[in-house]
Amino acid sequence: MSPRTGGAARTGQYAALVCYLVFLAFPFLWLISTAFKPARELGSLHPTWLPEDPTLDNFRQAFDEQPLLRAAANSLTAALCAALIAVVIATPMAYVMARHRGRLSTAATGWVVISQAFPFVLVIIPLFLVLKNLHLINSLWGLIMVYVVWSLPFALWMLAGYVRAVPPELEEAAAVDGAGKARILVSVTAPLLAPGIVATALFAFITAWNEFFFALVLLKTPEKQTLPVVLTHFLGAEGVADLGPLAAAAALATLPSLLLFAFIQKRITGGLTTGAVKH
Amino acid sequence: MRRSPLAAAAAMTATLALLLTGCSGGGRGTDADGTIRLSFQSLAWQKESVDANKQLVQEWNRIHPDIQVDYVQGSWDSVHDQLLTSFEGGEAPDVIHDASDDLADFAYGGYLADLRTLLPDRLTEDIPRQSWRTTTFGDGVYGVPFLQEPKVLIANTKILQASGVRIPTPQRPWSWPEFREITDELTAKGRYGVAWPLKEPVSVTLNLGLSAGGKLFHRDADGKVTIRFEEGDQVMPETVRDQVNADRSAARTALGMGGSDTLPGFFGGRYAMVPLGFSYRQQVVEQAPEGFEWSVLPAPAGAGGLAQGVSPQTLSVAEDSPHKKEAVQFIDFLLRPPNMVRLARGDWMLPTGTDALADPSLHTTENGWATGAALAGALRPAPAQSVRGYPEWKDKVATPALQEFYSGAIDVKELEERLAGSGNRVLARYQR
Numbered sequence: 274m275s276p277r278t279g280g281a282a283r284t285g286q287y288a289a290l291v292c293y294l295v296f297l298a299f300p301f302l303w304l305i306s307t308a309f310k311p312a313r314e315l316g317s318l319h320p321t322w323l324p325e326d327p328t329l330d331n332f333r334q335a336f337d338e339q340p341l342l343r344a345a346a347n348s349l350t351a352a353l354c355a356a357l358i359a360v361v362i363a364t365p366m367a368y369v370m371a372r373h374r375g376r377l378s379t380a381a382t383g384w385v386v387i388s389q390a391f392p393f394v395l396v397i398i399p400l401f402l403v404l405k406n407l408h409l410i411n412s413l414w415g416l417i418m419v420y421v422v423w424s425l426p427f428a429l430w431m432l433a434g435y436v437r438a439v440p441p442e443l444e445e446a447a448a449v450d451g452a453g454k455a456r457i458l459v460s461v462t463a464p465l466l467a468p469g470i471v472a473t474a475l476f477a478f479i480t481a482w483n484e485f486f487f488a489l490v491l492l493k494t495p496e497k498q499t500l501p502v503v504l505t506h507f508l509g510a511e512g513v514a515d516l517g518p519l520a521a522a523a524a525l526a527t528l529p530s531l532l533l534f535a536f537i538q539k540r541i542t543g544g545l546t547t548g549a550v551k552h
Numbered sequence: 553m554r555r556s557p558l559a560a561a562a563a564m565t566a567t568l569a570l571l572l573t574g575c576s577g578g579g580r581g582t583d584a585d586g587t588i589r590l591s592f593q594s595l596a597w598q599k600e601s602v603d604a605n606k607q608l609v610q611e612w613n614r615i616h617p618d619i620q621v622d623y624v625q626g627s628w629d630s631v632h633d634q635l636l637t638s639f640e641g642g643e644a645p646d647v648i649h650d651a652s653d654d655l656a657d658f659a660y661g662g663y664l665a666d667l668r669t670l671l672p673d674r675l676t677e678d679i680p681r682q683s684w685r686t687t688t689f690g691d692g693v694y695g696v697p698f699l700q701e702p703k704v705l706i707a708n709t710k711i712l713q714a715s716g717v718r719i720p721t722p723q724r725p726w727s728w729p730e731f732r733e734i735t736d737e738l739t740a741k742g743r744y745g746v747a748w749p750l751k752e753p754v755s756v757t758l759n760l761g762l763s764a765g766g767k768l769f770h771r772d773a774d775g776k777v778t779i780r781f782e783e784g785d786q787v788m789p790e791t792v793r794d795q796v797n798a799d800r801s802a803a804r805t806a807l808g809m810g811g812s813d814t815l816p817g818f819f820g821g822r823y824a825m826v827p828l829g830f831s832y833r834q835q836v837v838e839q840a841p842e843g844f845e846w847s848v849l850p851a852p853a854g855a856g857g858l859a860q861g862v863s864p865q866t867l868s869v870a871e872d873s874p875h876k877k878e879a880v881q882f883i884d885f886l887l888r889p890p891n892m893v894r895l896a897r898g899d900w901m902l903p904t905g906t907d908a909l910a911d912p913s914l915h916t917t918e919n920g921w922a923t924g925a926a927l928a929g930a931l932r933p934a935p936a937q938s939v940r941g942y943p944e945w946k947d948k949v950a951t952p953a954l955q956e957f958y959s960g961a962i963d964v965k966e967l968e969e970r971l972a973g974s975g976n977r978v979l980a981r982y983q984r
Contacts, residue, residue, distance in 0.1 A: 316839030318820025338599050394633065399639040401582045410643055490637045495625055505627035510651065513812055
């Protein structure tokens with residue numbers, strides 16, 4: 274390839290990348306723009322990218338009408354706890370699944386994949402009855418249990434992939450040097466799995482943070498409701514919406530996920546790379 | 553009540569035994585001191601409406617220390633699934649806010665209390681018979697209809713006045729043919745006479761079809777329902793189709809829109825009129841540009857006069873509620889005429905109650921209240937809401953058929969074959 278064609282190809286790649294980023298970012302940018310538009314601009318026939326007369330009224334109204342901070346705190350509690358518990362449970366299970374392969378392990382992996390296909394409505398009524406008998410209806414802990422159970426299969430499947438990417442020879446070498454099984458796991462395997470654990474935790478966090486239906490059904494009192502449930506309070510019958518406050522509240526609801534991504538982006542990238550390398 | 557993880561784990565262990573024995577706690581809905589505790593799930597969502605509901609709950613709680621009501625916020629978006637789960641789990645709210653077209657499954661499923669012996673005479677007599685029909689399934693009454701909204705034409709006053717067309721009133725509405733002529737007259741370069749937001753075409757078509765004498769669903773002497781697409785049923789759909797495809801006086805792009813989506817075009821002068829629910833006036837008031845003049849006109853009339861179908865908002869009581877009598881007392885309080893007016897104004901809708909409807913504040917010309925109030929007497933139960941199999945017919949047969957018809961893809965004969973021919977096969981499965 275000549276330098277000239279190489280430069281053109283690179284320009285094309287950057288152009289494609291910019292287009293892709295714009296495509297990905299469009300809904301979020303539009304949401305932010307909408308959140309700052311006054312009601313009359315929302316009803317304009319010629320919508321503008323930037324609000325002509327930006328206002329914080331939508332945010333004020335959103336906070337005035339709904340307990341967004343309390344709902345965000347509930348969501349954060351549920352999502353963080355669910356992510357933490359799911360990772361703590363999934364990590365040793367994934368290790369066993371990845372290292373001790375046999376019929377049982379294959380069947381378990383198959384079941385994990387199949388269980389992801391169950392629709393929520395199929396499990397919600399039996400689940401509701403179980404939680405009712407456990408007196409965990411209208412309890413954040415009940416919801417956390419559900420989120421853990423719901424995210425566990427995929428977390429398990431994801432982490433098992435990361436475990437397989439850790440060369441068994443490293444563990445064997447540590448064993449030859451006299452390290453016990455527990456020491457090997459803690460000192461050799463766990464550090465190598467760290468990026469995978471972070472990525473899995475992030476997945477569990479975002480799943481729980483965005484989840485709506487379980488939270489709607491299981492949490493009854495306003496004090497317990499999570500952010501996705503409270504956001505629906507800006508919607509009326511037949512899809513009518515209080516668009517400004519809804520956009521403002523939704524924009525705020527996306528912030529924790531974005532911040533979390535920004536904070537641990539490097540670790541995720543590392544984790545993905547780790548999973549991709551074949552040893 | 554907050555639970556620690558330890559308590560949750562302990563509860564899990566302890567209640568595994570409960571699961572096996574099927575035991576459950578007692579004294580549901582009653583506090584330790586004997587105070588009755590009711591939960592009221594409201595679907596109010598607009599600020600004024602939520603405020604009105606909460607204030608009324610507070611007033612009730614103040615004057616009824618022995619019967620306390622907890623306000624629970626629900627949402628229209630997912631109320632059916634949420635209620636179904638709550639009913640199955642025996643955890644439904646005592647007082648349930650919903651819409652009459654959502655009640656049939658719950659009523660036939662035995663989840664809602666039959667209110668006939670519980671309702672006070674005052675309430676029974678205050679609400680007209682046609683409204684009660686929306687919540688009557690079989691022999692029972694499973695909800696109190698309290699708010700309703702007709703479809704109206706929201707019009708750009710300046711365009712209408714400049715065109716010199718006759719302005720319709722509830723006493724002298726436009727006929728369907730006249731409406732077609734007028735939208736043609738109002739159409740100009742860059743402007744359509746009307747925009748029909750028909751993203752969900754079925755209920756609009758059925759409800760407005762009543763004005764032309766359409767009925768579509770016919771109940772035989774044996775109680776079975778058959779669909780017949782007769783002359784009256786064709787008037788409204790054919791008018792819309794002709795406006796879109798022949799006259800070009802209705803915007804084709806609006807066919808796939810929801811009501812709110814048409815408002816920017818309406819404010820921008822692109823559409824002279826938009827048929828919308830009465831409560832959309834609130835959005836118009838909030839979003840219309842400074843100086844924009846608009847008015848509320850009655851929907852066109854035909855052989856059926858101004859009749860149109862509605863599915864009122866309702867208040868029901870869960871069959872599982874241990875305090876049905878008290879729940880109905882609360883409903884009666886909530887729906888006393890002055891309170892019903894507060895709820896109606898909060899939701900920008902019309903009350904069903906005769907006394908509430910007579911309130912002067914609902915007869916002002918401001919924001920079209922008077923036009924809506926004048927239409928209240930012509931509102932009827934939506935044609936199909938008690939027909940079993942209707943949801944499947946609506947989703948699988950009628951929605952695609954009407955969408956194709958309105959866009960000009962199929963003719964009226966094909967529409968009839970799909971709505972009635974295929975439709976009756978669907979209904980037959982539910983009526984064996």
